[in-house]
Amino acid sequence: MLLTVFLLLVMPESVRARLKSAIGGLFLPAIGISTTSHAALQSLGQLGVSEPDPFPTNQALGQETKLRPTVHELQLDNARLAEENKRLREALEWEQRIPWETKLVRVVGRDSFNWWRRIKINLGTNKEVRLNQPVISVRGELVGRISEVGPLTSWVLLVGDPNCRFSALLKESRSQGGIVSPRQYSADPRVVELTYLPNDVEVRPGQAVVTSGLGGGFPKEIPVGLVVDSWISKDGLYTEARVKLHANLNQLETVRVLTKF
Amino acid sequence: MIGAYLIVFLQSHWQGPRLWLGFQPDLTPALLVCAGLTLGAGQVSTAAMLTGLWLDSLSANPLGLSVLPLFIAGWAVFSFRELILREELVAQFYLGTAAGAAVPLLQVWLLQLVGSNPLLGWQMGVWCLVNALLCGVAVPVFYRLAKLLDRWFSHPPHDPNRWPNENRQIVRGKN
Numbered sequence: 001m002l003l004t005v006f007l008l009l010v011m012p013e014s015v016r017a018r019l020k021s022a023i024g025g026l027f028l029p030a031i032g033i034s035t036t037s038h039a040a041l042q043s044l045g046q047l048g049v050s051e052p053d054p055f056p057t058n059q060a061l062g063q064e065t066k067l068r069p070t071v072h073e074l075q076l077d078n079a080r081l082a083e084e085n086k087r088l089r090e091a092l093e094w095e096q097r098i099p100w101e102t103k104l105v106r107v108v109g110r111d112s113f114n115w116w117r118r119i120k121i122n123l124g125t126n127k128e129v130r131l132n133q134p135v136i137s138v139r140g141e142l143v144g145r146i147s148e149v150g151p152l153t154s155w156v157l158l159v160g161d162p163n164c165r166f167s168a169l170l171k172e173s174r175s176q177g178g179i180v181s182p183r184q185y186s187a188d189p190r191v192v193e194l195t196y197l198p199n200d201v202e203v204r205p206g207q208a209v210v211t212s213g214l215g216g217g218f219p220k221e222i223p224v225g226l227v228v229d230s231w232i233s234k235d236g237l238y239t240e241a242r243v244k245l246h247a248n249l250n251q252l253e254t255v256r257v258l259t260k261f
Numbered sequence: 262m263i264g265a266y267l268i269v270f271l272q273s274h275w276q277g278p279r280l281w282l283g284f285q286p287d288l289t290p291a292l293l294v295c296a297g298l299t300l301g302a303g304q305v306s307t308a309a310m311l312t313g314l315w316l317d318s319l320s321a322n323p324l325g326l327s328v329l330p331l332f333i334a335g336w337a338v339f340s341f342r343e344l345i346l347r348e349e350l351v352a353q354f355y356l357g358t359a360a361g362a363a364v365p366l367l368q369v370w371l372l373q374l375v376g377s378n379p380l381l382g383w384q385m386g387v388w389c390l391v392n393a394l395l396c397g398v399a400v401p402v403f404y405r406l407a408k409l410l411d412r413w414f415s416h417p418p419h420d421p422n423r424w425p426n427e428n429r430q431i432v433r434g435k436n
Contacts, residue, residue: 110273
């Protein structure tokens with residue numbers, strides 16, 4: 001037992017990654033069953049919604065006044081639909097405006113351990129997903145980058161994971177810094193830190209943070225989040241800020257992989 | 262093995278607990294305690310090996326890192342099970358709580374030993390505590406489930422003094 005563990009830990013990284021991918025592949029049937037049953041349950045739920053009766057009986061007609069929605073309810077419905085329409089229109093416009101090619105993918109899993117922040121998506125090398133491709137939310141906010149690619153699934157390293165660091169800048173002042181994981185584990189995955197900002201820059205809460213494009217990992221100007229607060233580092237050499245991410249990393253269902261940028 | 266597979270799969274693919282509690286509970290230590298209480302040495306080792314490998318394959322941990330902490334938890338219970346009141350609910354709860362607290366700590370220690378840099382903090386301590394209590398509650402549930410499955414799927418032990426079915430026994434005699 002000890003020898004096996006030792007061999008697993010000292011074997012070359014590439015072999016270990018392949019072995020890991022192969023063992024992880026054992027869960028593909030379970031993912032398939034879970035996805036299919038979820039879709040079946042959803043379609044069953046839709047079957048339960050019946051069409052209104054075209055020939056209502058007298059009794060039903062008598063009850064109709066009770067069933068009819070009030071003006072207030074209709075107004076609420078209208079507002080909700082208008083909001084949804086606006087959101088979808090924005091998403092569509094955003095998709096037409098961006099210069100990158102994206103692939104819409106579904107989130108099928110998460111890292112089993114709380115000390116890592118990763119999600120699993122349902123596309124792999126079969127759909128030309130490559131290592132280090134940026135991943136954004138449906139609304140275009142930064143989510144992370146591809147860290148492992150398997151034949152059918154891939155892992156995305158989320159912003160805020162200790163291994164996901166990149167260059168970002170304050171949109172207003174164009175001051176550059178680096179996004180790193182928070183110093184301590186927090187149950188709220190939306191809080192990260194922006195560090196190495198020059199001391200002479202005014203950092204105010206509410207300022208927008210975007211990717212800088214430096215290093216080539218992420219394209220320029222992808223929205224990251226908003227500054228919450230800032231402070232001078234302990235050694236006094238630079239300013240640090242806490243940034244609340246735009247993307248809600250706990251509730252990701254579909255994301256976009258930037259295939260060409 | 263099926264139980265371990267299902268637990269590992271649910272931990273990675275069922276987001277309910279993460280949304281309700283703010284973290285994902287890890288019930289594999291409870292499973293290994295249960296294995297240590299009911300199964301043989303080989304089965305405990307295999308359970309630790311497979312569960313650890315499955316867990317690591319669905320996480321950023323180096324492959325094989327979780328095997329050792331789970332094996333220690335399962336093996337410790339297996340070694341001392343004759344001295345433990347293993348049928349008692351309280352004993353099972355304490356064993357599950359201890360394993361639920363020790364296994365993540367061992368995993369973090371090993372992670373730092375191999376040079377990984379996991380996200381830690383005092384909130385992780387709270388998670389560890391709550392997870393330990395959940396494991397404590399899970400052990401009696403798993404134990405009873407294991408007993409039930411054993412009763413359903415295994416052949417009853419041979420007892421020469423017991424006729425298989427009392428109704429079919431032909432009793433010979435003058436009465």
